[in-house]
Amino acid sequence: MRIIVAITGASGIAYGVRLLEELRRAEAEVHLVVSEAAKKIMAYETDYELAEVRKLSRETYREDDIAAALASGSFQYDGAVIVPCSLKTLAALARGYADNLITRMGLCALKEGRRLVVVPRETPLDLASLRNLVAVRENGAVVLPAMPGFYHHPRGINELVEYVVGKILDQLGIPHQLFERWSGK
Secondary structure, eight states: OEEEEEEOSSSOHHHHHHHHHHHHHTTOEEEEEEOHHHHHHHHHHOSOOHHHHHTTSSEEEOTTOTTSGGGSTTSOOSEEEEEEEOHHHHHHHHHTOOOSHHHHHHHHHHHHTOOEEEEEOOSSOOHHHHHHHHHHHHTTOEEOOSOOOOTTOOOSHHHHHHHHHHHHHHHHTOOOOSSOOOOOO
8 A cells, every 4th residue: 555644834743653653554655745844843842853754654755846756646546644734735735736745746636536634733723724624625635633532531642643543544444453443332
C-alpha cells in the first residue's frame, strides 16, 4: 500500500508522527512532505527531530519541489493524508490554489478521485474556514477533524492522539488496535 502523508503548519504534529509510526508498522510505502511551517511547530511542540521523522517514510519531498512525482495526477497511490492540516492549506484546497507540493498533491488527489483525508486541528472555526471545510468535502475529500472520542476512557494524551490516528487508519482501510471500538455497553 502506497500512502502520501503531508504534515502542515498547524498544532498537532503528534498526530502526523503517530500516523507515520502506524503506517510503518503496517508496512505501507510512505511518501512524506513536511511544510516549512510544520518544521517550526515540530521544534516548538515536540521533542521529535525532523531527521527521525523522515526515517519513518520511504521517500521525502520538499514543500517547494513542485516537480516531484507527487505533483502529477499520474503518480499512483492508495490514499493521502494531510495531518495536521493548517487552515491555510485547507483554504488552498477549497479554492484550487496549488502554491506548493502539498496543495498540488491534494488537488491532484481530488481531480483523480483518490482518497484524500484532511485533518484540521483548529478551534473555534470562523465562517470562512467552515465554508472551506464544506468545499473540500464537496470536492471529494474526507474531512476528519482532530476531535478525539472519550467513550473508550482514555488515560492520557497518547490515547487521545491514537484515537484520531485510528480514525485516519480506518479511512485508509488499514487494520489497527489503537482504541477500543464502541460496543454499546
